[in-house]
Amino acid sequence: MSRIWNFSAGPSTLPLEVLEEAREEFVDYRGAGMSIVEMSHRSRPYEEVHEAALADAKAVFGAPDDVRVLFVQGGATLQFAMVPMNLLRPGLKAGYVDTGVWASKALADAALHGEVETIWSGETEGYRRAPRPDEVRVDEHLRYVHVTSNETIGGVQYHAWPDPGVPMVADMSSDLLSRPIPWERFDLVYGGVQKNLGPAGAAIVFVRESVLETTRRDLAHYLRYDVHADRRSLYNTPPVFTIWMVGKVLRWIRREGGLEAMARRAEEKANLLYGAIDGSGGFYSNPVEPDSRSRMNVVFRLPSPELETRFVAEAEEAGLSGLKGHRSVGGCRASIYNAMPVEGVRALVEFMDDFLRRHG
Amino acid sequence: MSRIWNFSAGPSTLPLEVLEEAREEFVDYRGAGMSIVEMSHRSRPYEEVHEAALADAKAVFGAPDDVRVLFVQGGATLQFAMVPMNLLRPGLKAGYVDTGVWASKALADAALHGEVETIWSGETEGYRRAPRPDEVRVDEHLRYVHVTSNETIGGVQYHAWPDPGVPMVADMSSDLLSRPIPWERFDLVYGGVQKNLGPAGAAIVFVRESVLETTRRDLAHYLRYDVHADRRSLYNTPPVFTIWMVGKVLRWIRREGGLEAMARRAEEKANLLYGAIDGSGGFYSNPVEPDSRSRMNVVFRLPSPELETRFVAEAEEAGLSGLKGHRSVGGCRASIYNAMPVEGVRALVEFMDDFLRRHG
Numbered sequence: 001m002s003r004i005w006n007f008s009a010g011p012s013t014l015p016l017e018v019l020e021e022a023r024e025e026f027v028d029y030r031g032a033g034m035s036i037v038e039m040s041h042r043s044r045p046y047e048e049v050h051e052a053a054l055a056d057a058k059a060v061f062g063a064p065d066d067v068r069v070l071f072v073q074g075g076a077t078l079q080f081a082m083v084p085m086n087l088l089r090p091g092l093k094a095g096y097v098d099t100g101v102w103a104s105k106a107l108a109d110a111a112l113h114g115e116v117e118t119i120w121s122g123e124t125e126g127y128r129r130a131p132r133p134d135e136v137r138v139d140e141h142l143r144y145v146h147v148t149s150n151e152t153i154g155g156v157q158y159h160a161w162p163d164p165g166v167p168m169v170a171d172m173s174s175d176l177l178s179r180p181i182p183w184e185r186f187d188l189v190y191g192g193v194q195k196n197l198g199p200a201g202a203a204i205v206f207v208r209e210s211v212l213e214t215t216r217r218d219l220a221h222y223l224r225y226d227v228h229a230d231r232r233s234l235y236n237t238p239p240v241f242t243i244w245m246v247g248k249v250l251r252w253i254r255r256e257g258g259l260e261a262m263a264r265r266a267e268e269k270a271n272l273l274y275g276a277i278d279g280s281g282g283f284y285s286n287p288v289e290p291d292s293r294s295r296m297n298v299v300f301r302l303p304s305p306e307l308e309t310r311f312v313a314e315a316e317e318a319g320l321s322g323l324k325g326h327r328s329v330g331g332c333r334a335s336i337y338n339a340m341p342v343e344g345v346r347a348l349v350e351f352m353d354d355f356l357r358r359h360g
Numbered sequence: 361m362s363r364i365w366n367f368s369a370g371p372s373t374l375p376l377e378v379l380e381e382a383r384e385e386f387v388d389y390r391g392a393g394m395s396i397v398e399m400s401h402r403s404r405p406y407e408e409v410h411e412a413a414l415a416d417a418k419a420v421f422g423a424p425d426d427v428r429v430l431f432v433q434g435g436a437t438l439q440f441a442m443v444p445m446n447l448l449r450p451g452l453k454a455g456y457v458d459t460g461v462w463a464s465k466a467l468a469d470a471a472l473h474g475e476v477e478t479i480w481s482g483e484t485e486g487y488r489r490a491p492r493p494d495e496v497r498v499d500e501h502l503r504y505v506h507v508t509s510n511e512t513i514g515g516v517q518y519h520a521w522p523d524p525g526v527p528m529v530a531d532m533s534s535d536l537l538s539r540p541i542p543w544e545r546f547d548l549v550y551g552g553v554q555k556n557l558g559p560a561g562a563a564i565v566f567v568r569e570s571v572l573e574t575t576r577r578d579l580a581h582y583l584r585y586d587v588h589a590d591r592r593s594l595y596n597t598p599p600v601f602t603i604w605m606v607g608k609v610l611r612w613i614r615r616e617g618g619l620e621a622m623a624r625r626a627e628e629k630a631n632l633l634y635g636a637i638d639g640s641g642g643f644y645s646n647p648v649e650p651d652s653r654s655r656m657n658v659v660f661r662l663p664s665p666e667l668e669t670r671f672v673a674e675a676e677e678a679g680l681s682g683l684k685g686h687r688s689v690g691g692c693r694a695s696i697y698n699a700m701p702v703e704g705v706r707a708l709v710e711f712m713d714d715f716l717r718r719h720g
Contacts, residue, residue, distance in 0.1 A: 002393050003388075003393050003394070004392070004393030004394050006393075006394050006398055006399075008398070008399065008400040008403070009400070010400075010597060011397060011398055011399055011400060011401060011597065011600055012398060012400075013394065013398050014395065014397070014398050016387075019386065019387045019395050019398075020387060022386065023383055023386045023387050026379065026382065026383045026386060027376075027379045027380060027383050028363070032364070033362050033363050033364030033366075033679070033681070034363070034364050034366050034373065034681070035374065035379050037371060037374070037559035037560070037605075038366055038368070038371055038372060038373050038374050038379075038559075039366075039368065039371055040368040040369070040370075040371060040372075040682055041371060041560070042687070043368070043682075073433035073434045073435070073438070073561070073562075073599070074433045074434050074438070074582050075433070075582075075596050075597055076596075077581060077582045077595070077596040078433070078434070078580075078582040078583075080580055080581070080582070081579075081580030081581075081582060081583055105581075109580035109581055109582075110580075112578055112579060112580055113580060192596075192597060194597050199397035199398075199600060199601055200397070200401070200597045200598065200599055200600045200601070201433070201561045201599040201600070201601065201602065202433075218472055219441075219472060220438075220440055220441030220469035220470075220472055220473060221437060221440070221441075221465075221469055222434050222435075222437045222438040222440070222441060222469075223438075223441055235437070236435050236436075236437040236552075237370065237371065237435055237552060237554050237560045238560065239433070239560055239561040239599060239602070240371055240559060240560045240561070241559055241560070241561065241601050241602070242561065242599070242601070245397075319393070321393070321394070322400055322403075327402070
C-alpha cells in the first residue's frame with residue numbers, strides 16, 4: 001500500500017494504526033464470533049465500547065464533572081436545529097457571531113426555531129478575522145451567544161476566546177481536540193466527529209447538567225438533549241461503528257500526549273505552512289488576518305485560477321491529496337488535523353517550494 | 361474464527377462475504393492510498409459509492425420512478441419527528457395505527473409536532489395482531505395514515521396491507537427488504553438500516569416527488585426532506601461507512617435473487633421456527649394470532665422465567681446468540697433477518713427440540 005497525504009477538510013485522514021487495529025478486529029470482534037457492527041447495542045461488548053468512548057471523551061477533552069457527553073447523529077448540521085429548539089423558548093433570545101459560512105448556517109437554522117440576533121459579523125470585512133473579545137460583550141439578556149470556533153471554509157479561527165457575559169455555545173467541528181477548551185465559558189459545545197475525532201456519522205455534544213434541567217421536553221425524543229443524556233446516548237440504536245472508531249482515536253490521542261501535544265503539533269504544522277505562504281514573495285497568499293489564522297484549515301490562493309488548478313493536479317500526482325479549496329470559494333486549502341503528521345506538512349511545503357520555483 | 365449464529369434484533373447479523381469484502385478494502389480503498397472513511401464525501405470514489413447505493417436501493421426495493429431515496433441519520437426515531445414536521449401543518453391531521461411499542465413511539469412523537477389521532481389500536485387485545493384491512497378504512501380527510509409494518513418487540517407483522525383510502529406512511533425498520541412493497545399505497549416509507557440493510561447509522565427514506573413539493577420549508581435544513589432530496593443526501597457529511605456497507609448488502613441481495621428470494625427464505629425460516637413452537641405441546645408458546653405472526657422477529661415464551669433464562673444461557677453456549685426477548689417484555693426472541701441462513705434457523709430448531717427433551 002502506498003499511503004497518500006490526505007489534506008481533505010472532512011472526512012479526513014485518520015491515524016493509520018487506528019485503521020489497522022479496526023481492520024484486525026472488523027470481522028470477528030475479539031473472538032466474539034461476530035463483527036462489532038453486528039452486535040446488539042445492548043450487548044456487554046458493545047456497552048463497554050460505548051461507555052469507554054463517553055468516559056475517554058470527557059477525560060481527553062478535559063471536561064469538568066458537571067458536563068455530560070452525548071453522541072447524536074446528524075452531524076453539526078442537526079445541532080444547528082437542536083441547540084435553539086432545546087435552549088430557547090418564547091421570551092428567550094440568543095446572539096450569534098457571524099464569522100463565515102458555518103456560523104451563517106447555524107444562524108439561519110436557529111432563526112427558524114427561536115428568536116436570534118447577529119451580535120457581530122465579519123461579512124462587510126470579507127470574513128477575514130474572528131472578533132476581538134471586546135467586540136462580543138453583550139449588555140442585554142441573551143440565553144446564549146453562539147460562536148464557531150474555526151471556520152473550515154474561510155480558515156478563520158478564534159485564538160482569544162470571547163467572554164460575552166452570558167454563557168456561550170460553540171460549534172467546534174473543525175478544531176475540537178486541537179487545544180484545551182475554557183469550559184467555564186460554555187454551556188454547550190458540539191461538533192461533527194469527522195475531522196479530529198473519527199469517521200463521519202455523529203456529532204459529539206458536551207452539555208452542562210444545569211442546562212439539561214431547563215431544556216425543552218415538548219420535542220420528539222430524538223431532538224431532546226435530556227433524553228440522550230438520561231439514556232447515555234443509547235435511547236435508540238447508536239452509530240456503532242463511528243463510536244467504536246472515536247474510542248480508538250481518543251486512545252490514540254492520549255498515547256500521543258493528549259490535548260497539549262495536539263496543540264503544540266497544530267502550531268508547528270501551521271507555522272510551517274504559513275511560513276511557506278508568507279515566504280513566497282506573494283506567489284501564495286492567505287487572506288486571513290494573522291491573529292485569526294486557522295491552525296486546522298490553511299487556505300491559500302495562487303496568482304491565477306489556472307495555476308491553482310495546476311497546483312492541485314500536480315500535488316495529487318505527487319501523493320498530496322484534497323488540496324482543492326471549497327467549491328464555494330475556490331483556491332486551495334490544506335486541512336492539517338491531528339492525524340496529519342508533521343512529515344506530511346513538510347512534504348506539502350517542499351512541493352509548494354518546488355512549484356513556486358517552476359511557476360513563480 | 362468460529363462464527364456465531366446471531367439472532368439479535370438489530371444491529372444484527374450481516375452476510376459474512378460483505379464483512380470480508382469490507383475488511384479487505386478497509387485501510388486502502390481500491391488502491392486510493394486511504395480508507396473510504398477518510399475520503400472527502402465530495403471525492404469521486406465516494407460519490408460513486410453513494411450514487412450506486414441510492415440507485416441500487418431504488419432498484420432492489422422495486423420503487424417506482426417518482427420515488428426518491430434518501431439516507432438520513434438518526435434512525436427511524438428521528439423519522440418519528442420528521443414525518444409530521446414535514447407533512448403536517450395547521451389544518452392537516454394524520455391517523456396512526458397502534459400495533460405495539462414502535463407504533464406507540466411514532467405516535468407519541470408525532471403528537472408533539474402535529475395533529476394526530478389513533479385510528480386503530482391493538483392495546484386492549486394485548487397487541488396480539490395487526491388490524492384487518494377493513495379496520496383501517498378512514499372516512500375523514502387525513503393527510504396520511506401511519507403504520508408500523510412489523511413490530512420488532514411484539515413480533516406482529518402485517519400480512520394483508522391496509523388500504524385506508526388516504527396515502528400511507530410506513531415504518532418498515534424491521535422488515536424492509538423481506539418482501540415486495542405495494543408502493544402505490546405509500547407516500548413515504550422509512551426504516552432504520554441496521555437490520556436487513558447494513559450497520560447502524562442511518563435511516564433509509566423513500567418519498568414521492570409529489571410529496572416533496574408540499575413538505576414544509578420553514579424547518580432547519582437537516583429536518584427538511586426536500587433538502588436531503590435536492591442534495592442527494594449530500595447536504596452535509598453523510599454517514600459514509602454505513603452507506604458504503606448498505607451498498608454492499610444491496611448487491612448481496614441482488615446476487616441472492618432479490619426481494620422474491622428474500623421473501624421465500626423468510627417464509628421458510630419462519631415456518632421452521634413456528635413449527636417448532638407449535639409442535640412443542642405448549643412448552644414453547646407464541647402469543648401472536650397466526651395471520652399476524654412476524655417472519656422477522658419470532659417471539660416465544662417457555663413455561664417459566666427460570667427456564668427462559670436457562671434456555672438463553674445454554675443457547676449462548678451452543679453458539680446461538682441474542683435470543684433474549686426485549687427487556688420490556690421478557691421471554692425469548694429470534695430475529696431471523698435476511699442475512700441469517702436457513703442453516704442457522706435449523707441449528708436453533710434442533711437446540712429447541714433438544715432443550716424440550718431435557719426440560720419438558
